[in-house]
Amino acid sequence: MNNFPHKQKGVALILVLWVTVLLTVIAASFSLSARTEGVQAKIVFDTTKARYLAEAGLHRAVYELRNPDPDSRWVADGRVYKMEFGDAEIEIQITDETGKIDINLASDELLVGLFASLGMSDDDAMMFTERVIDWRDSDNIKGFSGAEDDDYEAEGFKYGAKDALFDTVPELQQVMGVTYDMYRQLEKAITVYSGSRNINIAFAPQQALMALEGVEREDAQLFIEERELIERGDQLPVLGEGSTAPSRGGGVAFSIKAKATLSNSHWASLDATIRLGGTVSGRPFRIMRWRDNEHM
Numbered sequence: 001m002n003n004f005p006h007k008q009k010g011v012a013l014i015l016v017l018w019v020t021v022l023l024t025v026i027a028a029s030f031s032l033s034a035r036t037e038g039v040q041a042k043i044v045f046d047t048t049k050a051r052y053l054a055e056a057g058l059h060r061a062v063y064e065l066r067n068p069d070p071d072s073r074w075v076a077d078g079r080v081y082k083m084e085f086g087d088a089e090i091e092i093q094i095t096d097e098t099g100k101i102d103i104n105l106a107s108d109e110l111l112v113g114l115f116a117s118l119g120m121s122d123d124d125a126m127m128f129t130e131r132v133i134d135w136r137d138s139d140n141i142k143g144f145s146g147a148e149d150d151d152y153e154a155e156g157f158k159y160g161a162k163d164a165l166f167d168t169v170p171e172l173q174q175v176m177g178v179t180y181d182m183y184r185q186l187e188k189a190i191t192v193y194s195g196s197r198n199i200n201i202a203f204a205p206q207q208a209l210m211a212l213e214g215v216e217r218e219d220a221q222l223f224i225e226e227r228e229l230i231e232r233g234d235q236l237p238v239l240g241e242g243s244t245a246p247s248r249g250g251g252v253a254f255s256i257k258a259k260a261t262l263s264n265s266h267w268a269s270l271d272a273t274i275r276l277g278g279t280v281s282g283r284p285f286r287i288m289r290w291r292d293n294e295h296m
């Protein structure tokens with residue numbers, strides 16, 4: 001017996017079909033979101049893993065820098081050391097800060113050379129040098145083409161010359177006329193932790209070597225290639241037309257870059273500046289600067 005008219009039976013069928021479609025859509029969306037969360041969790045896990053592996057690289061670098069055997073101690077001249085850790089490969093580069101140009105203490109000559117290494121005229125290189133000096137000296141008396149408070153104000157800056165030493169390397173970008181592009185090129189060559197007027201060519205990066213009189217880009221590149229082949233304590237190769245010297249000495253502050261790449265090519269990197277020497281908490285080094293996942 002059937003009490004439903006024919007038309008109503010059709011409506012019920014359509015309703016059932018709609019509910020089925022709706023349930024399928026809901027089920028599919030749940031499954032998609034569960035899968036997305038699964039993928040996200042894997043990415044977070046890989047990122048965390050790679051990050052801690054990069055940190056392991058930093059600790060390995062400190063260990064190798066403290067190696068009491070000078071023959072097997074790692075050389076802090078920016079050469080790449082590699083280590084395997086589980087299924088990951090870690091690349092480590094150490095640069096002794098004494099190889100870099102200290103923007104607080106460098107001689108005028110070295111600063112002029114630094115800016116000239118960007119390819120600008122000698123007059124412009126002199127101008128930027130004087131602006132750096134005016135930035136860090138305590139007086140308000142500007143150099144011939146330098147810049148003190150009045151000059152910053154005239155150019156519409158909300159601040160004047162700092163009249164104190166640079167606290168960090170990125171602060172260089174606040175000096176009048178220094179562009180981000182200029183900074184990016186100079187960044188690897190400068191420091192606030194060397195404490196020297198000059199650079200130690202045993203550890204100097206390319207752009208810092210190019211700040212020296214008569215050293216062109218190719219000279220610096222060739223010197224670095226040859227330098228990577230010698231062992232600590234050996235005679236350094238000849239730089240440009242300059243003289244050579246035994247590679248020795250070094251400071252206590254180092255920039256360390258570590259990049260960990262997992263077998264699925266997921267990676268993380270860090271770039272830190274550390275100072276060797278015990279801390280009150282018993283660590284063998286102190287972190288002065290830290291940056292994650294920057295360009296390497």
Ligand SMILES: [Ca+2]
Pocket residue numbers: 133134135136137138139140141148161162163
């Ligand atoms: Ca000043």
